[in-house]
Amino acid sequence: MAEQALDAFRRDLRSWLEENVPGDLGPERTARLPEDERIRRLRAWQRRLAEARWVGITWPREYGGRDAGIPEQLVYVEEMARAGAPEIIGNLGIGIAGPPILAYGSEAQKRRFAPRILTADDLWCFGFSEPGAGSDLASLRTQAVLRGDYFEVTGQKVWTTLGHHADWCMLLCRTDPETRRAKGISCLLVDMKSPGISVRPLRQMTGEAEFNEMFFDAVRVPRENLLGELHGGWQIAVAALQNERGILYVVSMQILLKQARDHLLDLARERGAGRDALLRQDLARVYLGTEIFGLTCQRTLDKLLRMGMPGPEASIIK
Ligand SMILES: Cc1cc2nc3c(=O)[nH]c(=O)nc-3n(C[C@H](O)[C@H](O)[C@H](O)COP(=O)(O)OP(=O)(O)OC[C@H]3O[C@@H](n4cnc5c(N)ncnc54)[C@H](O)[C@@H]3O)c2cc1C
Structure with missing residues (x-):
């Protein structure tokens, strides 16, 4: 991006932030708000950003972004910090779930999920790690059995950031029980309101509970919520973690x-x-x-x- 265009980008963002950053959502104030109130207000802040295309700036324009390159990303982070802008509550969706959905999703999936990620109407979590599959993620055991037009998911996940507030989960599960490693894994997009999901917060020594255990008991996930190819979830996980x-x-x-x-x-x-x-x-x-x-x-x-x-x-x- 030419220097002049980059300066204009910085000016636009700075003046938008000067007019729009709420004075009462700083980190200390938000930390003292009741949890549900905090999430509600941060969702509202993100919606405001999204309406002006100031979230998901690296996303394609067609899906609400700005096609931002590296120089704009650096300016963006500097200006957000300079303005003391509140946290972006849907960061996991914007930074980690969105890019693989845009890269591997069907057109219907992109249209369905992308706009709601940007506006924080949907918050996302990641069901990757399991009690026996952390660093060695390819050994994961949560099973998804294809039964006609839906998958039946059973298993346990752990360390799920924001699982207790998330509307959707990007879930890695084993769809081919014959393959033990990365080849038999698929990526499902799971509605967190589905019957059979229970979320148990893990309380940290600070008193906060950012992470969760999640249990899936015969949860039905429509086949249309498979992201990418059947058994092709590993490359999606790699793409998601690179974005992280x-x-x-x-x-x-x-x-x-x-x-x-x-x-x-x-x-x-x-x-x-x-x-x-x-x-x-x-x-x-x-x-x-x-x-x-x-x-x-x-x-x-x-x-x-x-x-x-x-x-x-x-x-x-x-
Ligand atoms: C802040 C935070 C947020 C997270 N959020 C999520 C989330 O939202 N969703 C999710 O799915 N996961 C999440 N995780 C989990 C994370 O991505 C890792 O999967 C997990 O921390 C690593 O697994 P583990 O804790 O079981 O450690 P282990 O895999 O048991 O590893 C423990 C230690 O052993 C070392 N080790 C492991 N294997 C070997 C080896 N072969 N050789 C040498 N050393 C080894 C590791 O480096 C580590 O130091 C989060 C983790 C953190 C810290």
């Missing part, structure tokens, strides 16, 4: 962490924490940790820009 570690993620993680660190250091200065030698050491550790994290992000970004693919460092960031 894309540019927006790498840059925004770096900015968010530095903002949080600077906030902590300001607080520490204000309260005279520097007089305590042990606290001083802890703060120095936090400072160095975020600097090292920033360098790791830079390394990942460098590889992304040169090779179009994130390297293994991207997993450290996660």
Whole structure:
């Protein structure tokens, strides 16, 4: 993108954000809201962004995006952080579910799912990991048996981010019981309101419950909700996970962490924490940790820009 066009992109976004960022949805305020209220308000914020095409900017124009390249993505992350824009609650749908749906989905699936992902009418979660299949995802055992025009799904997933609020799930399951590894896996798009699904939040030591266990007990999924080919789910999973570690993620993680660190250091200065030698050491550790994290992000970004693919460092960031 030419420099002038990029400047115009930045100006447009900045002035839109100045007019539209809600003053009462900062991270500290939102964290104190009751959970359902927080989700409702963040959905409303995302809808506002979507109406002005300021979410899913890397998506094709035809499906509500802006065909944004790397320079615009960098500007986007910088400006959103600069404006203190609230969190985008549908990030998993926009960044991870949407791209494979657009790449592998039928036209009907694209038309059905894409607009609702952008507006946060549908929040998405990912049913990939299982108790016995984390790093070794290809050993997953959740089964989907094709019975005429529907699949019957039975099994368990774990670590499902946002599973307790999600409307839809991108689910990996074994459709060919004869193959034990990646070949017999399919990707289903599952309505989370389907009978037979139960979601159990996993409470963390912070008191929050972002992750869940999900149980599928003879859940019926219409055959038309198969994404891509039967037994062809592995390449979709790989595509989804690559998107997870894309540019927006790498840059925004770096900015968010530095903002949080600077906030902590300001607080520490204000309260005279520097007089305590042990606290001083802890703060120095936090400072160095975020600097090292920033360098790791830079390394990942460098590889992304040169090779179009994130390297293994991207997993450290996660
Ligand atoms: C913040 C966060 C959000 C997540 N959200 C989701 C989600 O929404 N949906 C979802 O499906 N999953 C999610 N996950 C799960 C995640 O994607 C991984 O599948 C999971 O963390 C890894 O599996 P595990 O925890 O069972 O670890 P394991 O696979 O048991 O690994 C434990 C440790 O052993 C090491 N290890 C494993 N195998 C080997 C080997 N062969 N050689 C050497 N070392 C090995 C690993 O590197 C790791 O350090 C999330 C995880 C995190 C941290």
